[in-house]
Amino acid sequence: MNKKNLTLKDIAALSGVGKSTVSLVINKSPRVKTATRERVEAVIREYGYTPSLTARALRAQREKIIGIIMTRLDSAAENRAIRAILAEAYQAGYDAILQESMLDPRRLEEHLHVLESRRVEGVILFGFSGMDDVDLTPWQHRLVLIARQRPGFASVTYDDSGAVDLLMARLHASGRRNVSFIGVDEQDHTTGRARYQAYLAGCKRYGFSGAARLGDLSYQSGFTLAETLLDQESEALICATDTLALGALKSIQARGLQVDVSSIGSTPLLAFLHPEVTSVRLGFAKAGLRALHMLLEMQHDKAAGGQLVLPCSLED
Amino acid sequence: MNKKNLTLKDIAALSGVGKSTVSLVINKSPRVKTATRERVEAVIREYGYTPSLTARALRAQREKIIGIIMTRLDSAAENRAIRAILAEAYQAGYDAILQESMLDPRRLEEHLHVLESRRVEGVILFGFSGMDDVDLTPWQHRLVLIARQRPGFASVTYDDSGAVDLLMARLHASGRRNVSFIGVDEQDHTTGRARYQAYLAGCKRYGFSGAARLGDLSYQSGFTLAETLLDQESEALICATDTLALGALKSIQARGLQVDVSSIGSTPLLAFLHPEVTSVRLGFAKAGLRALHMLLEMQHDKAAGGQLVLPCSLED
């Protein structure tokens, strides 16, 4: 009853041919007589045989698997990137092993080790601040970083300062003078420092007044910071992420303030709850796609890769 | 330079012993002289050798991999379950291949086929309405369904009607008489029909008046339905999911209605944005955990499994 997994050899016996003939049939080699092919195919269908990718991988010295290490499963941004990656990888015949680093370098190391054991062909790694000490050298030519750069490594990054610039320019154009900012601690080099510094630079350039507060990535943080940062005088607020914006907007709404809020991420949820908010699209899905493409190219050409900075945009 | 993957054989040669000795060392067999063991271990460390799980799996006839097929990567509920599963699976030495069905039975079939090729040990499948025609027989003893039952299959389901009952009882206790409902089309048997029917039954039991509207799972739908369903007279509203509640609350807030809203899911986001809302915890994380445990037990004991219905709760 428990139809134990059939093997190529079994199929060969059942259809009265040699192992290799079955293999040829499976791999659609034209060098098999049609009659034979059909007989073998019939047997395969009848017994529901599926060749073992494990054996194939062993033989081919090549697992068609990639590892994806995200920081957090519930990051909306990474989610969108992953979705694009999974779909595309699937098309290319790859499967993905998913892991979560939880921003913990130790966990990252462990995960990389597992992926090494599995002989995955490549890794897509969502970078985070604490990972700078992790040695990625063994992966140099089969790893693509997302959201973070490292010399000598392929990467796809978002245009953090460009995104802030877009928002600042827009506020300048609409005549704002007072522009505040809610962001993330500068220990986070991208979402944190880069966006904050871009804000500071923009203030100088456009002559904006306004204050800034930095916290963590949670909406709670957005709320708390907004509470102390904003008052009746506040004209405009830029949030480093949509999540922060969601928190800040709660405070704004509760106090009935009139503030022009804009943020970065362009999450569907934010667009739904607060359509009046301008949010920059960083291109998460595209980032995932490009990262995967890079990775696949790097298989064939070690020189491929490079550091791609994705353009951001305001349009829908 | 390209330190190609070393094999057990290489290590054996480098340390001047036989393949099997290296294998014994790796597997911590006590039958190796300490001196030899240390020499081999030194070589392994020096060259950074990692045994191939692929080869091991082929030999052992057993891949320590499970497949997880979720409906949508961005489902907060599934996300929480997955997170629990990944962490626990990792502890047990398993890795997970993740796939997204997008509620499409065809995609589900394809994914199962891939998992079959990979010879995964088991599958955790997040059920959905359109999947009834998909033949799961070959997976009968190595698959656990979540959020959906099927005769003869192991499953972990949420207590849909129990959750609604909790909310209805609470409203009854606080003296409500007019209770409306926003749900999901009955084609969805669990989130849709079960919760809706529980609402109808509750109305009869407690003598509630109130109307209901069904739509899809989006917050847009929640909003739209609330717009037509609620008015100044509305006392209380039950939403089949937190997402719907989020949509409905937007309408409620915009119109300044006073409605006691409750829902099912207990998402952190909802708790943050609308702490006044009562939301039932269905136990997503626990569901994931239990599903994984079932699956692992089923490896050893075909008879394990069964249909577990998770209790829901109101407390934090």
Added chain:
DNA sequence: CTGTTAGCGCGTTCAC
């Protein structure tokens, strides 16, 4: 041109 035999890839296991 069609199909078979043999050996590989890599870690495990068992008899010697």
Added chain:
DNA sequence: GTGAACGCGCTAACAG
């Protein structure tokens, strides 16, 4: 502590 067989599919070389 070791060689050899094994698990499964691929493929070069070879026979009909």
